[in-house]
Amino acid sequence: MxxxxxxxxxxxxxxxxxxxxxxxxxxxxxxxxxxxxxxxxxxxxxxxxxxxxxxxxxxxxxxxxxxxxxxxxxxxxxxxxxxxxxxxxxxxxxxxxxxxxxxxxxxxxxxxxxxxxxxxxxxxxxxxxxxxxxxxxxxxxxxxPLGLLRFPVHEVAMMISIALRFIPTLSMEAGRIMNAQKSRGVDFEDGKLLEKASAILSLAIPLFTIAFERAYELADAMEARGYVPGERRTRYRKLxxxxxxxxxxxxxxxxxxxxxxxxxxx
Amino acid sequence: MAIRFTKISYIYDADMPYFHNALKSVNLEIAEGRITALIGETGSGKSTLVQHLNALLVPHLGRIEILDHRIEAGKRNKGLKQLRRDVGLVFQFPEYQLFEATVLDDAAFGPMRFGYSKSEAKKRAADALISLGITKELFDRNPMELSGGQKRRVAIAGILASDPKIIVLDEPAAGLDPAGTKLLEELFVSLNRERGKTIIVVSHDNDMVYSCCDDTVLMANGSVVYHGDTLALFNDRTLIDENHLLVPRLVELKNRLQEKGFKVPSSVRTIDDLAREIAMECGS
Structure with a gap:
């Protein structure tokens, strides 16, 4: 990772x-x-x-x-x-x-x-x-400028920033799961085709579970902090x-x- | 000697400006058949050390011998699968590794990877699950449907099913209720006493360490600061103060009793033992 x-x-x-x-x-x-x-x-x-x-x-x-x-x-x-x-x-x-x-x-x-x-x-x-x-x-x-055309610029930017924010988190989780599965005898590097397929599955399924859990948690956390989509927001840091x-x-x-x-x- | 670390160094992000020297020339020998606690503050190198036990990390310098396996820095090390079969590693929050469709299949996944036949693997998995209190009715359930504590026990059973000689547990009780914690403690003590397994347990819970670990390895800043008898460590005021250790509640109580004039032998490990000693003292 x-x-x-x-x-x-x-x-x-x-x-x-x-x-x-x-x-x-x-x-x-x-x-x-x-x-x-x-x-x-x-x-x-x-x-x-x-x-x-x-x-x-x-x-x-x-x-x-x-x-x-x-x-x-x-x-x-x-x-x-x-x-x-x-x-x-x-x-x-x-x-x-x-x-x-x-x-x-x-x-x-x-x-x-x-x-x-x-x-x-x-x-x-x-x-x-x-x-x-x-x-x-x-x-x-x-x-x-696209905002003038009713394009939801801020929401899209928020989505991008959340996606970016979660890349390191999920890649860390992926590393952790890979380690756990390696300990259980999974070989991610070589091995037969069928074994490889099950290796990928043993990584993908837990990772999906975690991603969904994180998404729910984040949604709750954002709501708890008063985030309302579409509402005008101010910025803490100005460029x-x-x-x-x-x-x-x-x-x-x-x-x-x-x-x-x-x-x-x- | 079950495990011998010789001058092990490991650096995270070695080629980055923000590299981190997680292990600094660590020498460590862990004897066979004992329960060893690995304690130290967050970031002291415990988890890094634990990952070396399964060659998930390979040291940048030094040599590791585990049973009859060798891992050396800068070499393409072979036989890792055998090593991982002999050393079972239970990660923090092991429930995240579950992925098979049924509880039994998941627990049998490890043994099957390590070369057991399907029926043999399932038999071993069933035994391990039952020893952890997962009953037969749950075997065909999807692991995702279980409660948090049950999931963790299924995940641990998946490691025990491969019958490793050394079992390493990284914070096995994190996020469990007291009853679940107690069950885990009893489990690894019985694995050690009855089946002769070498146990290494990473923990922040000094009460637990004091009551059931023979030896303690204390780490700070990527080095081993103390390695020896658990009772000796927690009864040594200077060692405790120097390393800012949390005194186990039992030791606290013992010290207070001693201040009041009770004589309590330092070999007392549990509250039951202490009660017995007090009763004897009062009786005589």
Missing amino acids: NRIAFGKYIPTDSPLHRLDPRAKLAALVLLVVSVFVPVSWYCYIPLALTAFLAVRLSYLKLRFVARTLRPILFLMLFLFVVNALTLKRGEVIYEIGSFQLYSYAISFTLRIGARLFLMIVFTTCLTATTKPLDLNLAIEYILR RYCSGDLVLVLFSLLMLAAMILSRVLL
């Missing part, structure tokens, strides 16, 4: 931690769009430098970032196989029997890999430096912009502009 690094909040006091979640969210959107714009490979140099800077500024260890990236290696491998079989452009690089590997298959896979890589690094820098609840506030803030936020958003805007310009001009 502690192995899942992606999306995990790391409580340190880095420069990125201190920025406003709304600015960080806006910057993430701008940067991720920038990642998908360029055509030539050297446009990725400034983006990679930005990613490196973001990692440094959020005081993340490179090992932690590497762990979040591990899943895309498999994706890349799969993508490479598909590309090698279907993409027949560029020069032939390698030949076995009737099969030919084209240069474009490699460069295309690499480009997608680079985009995914950058996207995940940027996202990790956001989620690792922003508390889930702050992030949720930012989402609520950005979605606010406030600082100069760093402006720098971050401007920088991200510039990056996007530069990438679009490079695409138009080159």
Whole structure:
């Protein structure tokens, strides 16, 4: 359960931690769009430098970032196989029997890999430096215009924040149940297919039971504190912009502009 | 020696800025056939230590020997299933592990995983359930329909059914009523006295520890502070004060009697024994 690094909040006091979640969210959107714009490979140099800077500024260890990236290696491998079989452009690089590997298959896979890589690094820098609840506030803030269309912005934001709040709780419970079942001889790692199925069942059923119990308890607790859906609520913590936020958003805007310009001009 | 820990260290979130050193070079030997209490404040490392007994956590440094199994830091340890069969671990709130459709099937789940045939597993499960006071009428019920105390007993029966040599209980009485607590105490004492099981029990209840545990291991900040005779620990004023232990009520009463001039031997463990001593003292 502690192995899942992606999306995990790391409580340190880095420069990125201190920025406003709304600015960080806006910057993430701008940067991720920038990642998908360029055509030539050297446009990725400034983006990679930005990613490196973001990692440094959020005081993340490179090992932690590497762990979040591990899943895309498999994706890349799969993508490479598909590309090698279907993409027949560029020069032939390698030949076995009737099969030919084209240069474009490699460069295309690499480009997608680079985009995914950058996207995940940027996202990790956001989620690792922003508390889930702050992030949720930012989402609520950005979605606010939808309220004019009678979209229940606040309720949806509350649902998201409750869901986020319960991820660590349920993952801890899952860890506990897995331990209890391992003690009873369940093998989660290897074992026959039928055994694996019963292993998953031995985790899923208790976890569902706990999730429902928690949901009832939470509903009672919220009611006891006077929560009424749809009612106007005030906030204990107010978000406030600082100069760093402006720098971050401007920088991200510039990056996007530069990438679009490079695409138009080159 | 049933269990031997040699310089065990365990660190949570080792590669994070907020890592936590939960066990600090712990050395510990637990003898076979005894009831050992594991006490200490929340966060002192008790639960971490207990999880090592089933290789649910593998130490970052050091070596553990349990019966004829070995777990070493930094190695891919094998034979974990055998280890888990020999050491039965009853977690806090074990009722959360129940998932089979009937009480009997759930209690038989463990033994079946450990290689008993279906009929043998059910026989063992039935025996364990009955020894815990779950009667035959309940065997075909869904465990979710039972009361909290019954659920816990079903879950414990599921561990006992595999007939482990060492039984570890992590706060077995948490959230139970006094009657349920008493039943559990009697159960693990009888498992020890009648069937020779080595028992380790994690507890916050010093009254219970005092009345039925031979030895006590006291932990603080990831280290073992005291390991030895339970009576000696709770009758030692300096040890109690140094570690801010809650004095068992019986010891409190004994001390007050002694202040008034009664002679009470320090081997008195239960209120019944104390009453007998007083009666003898008054009679003579």
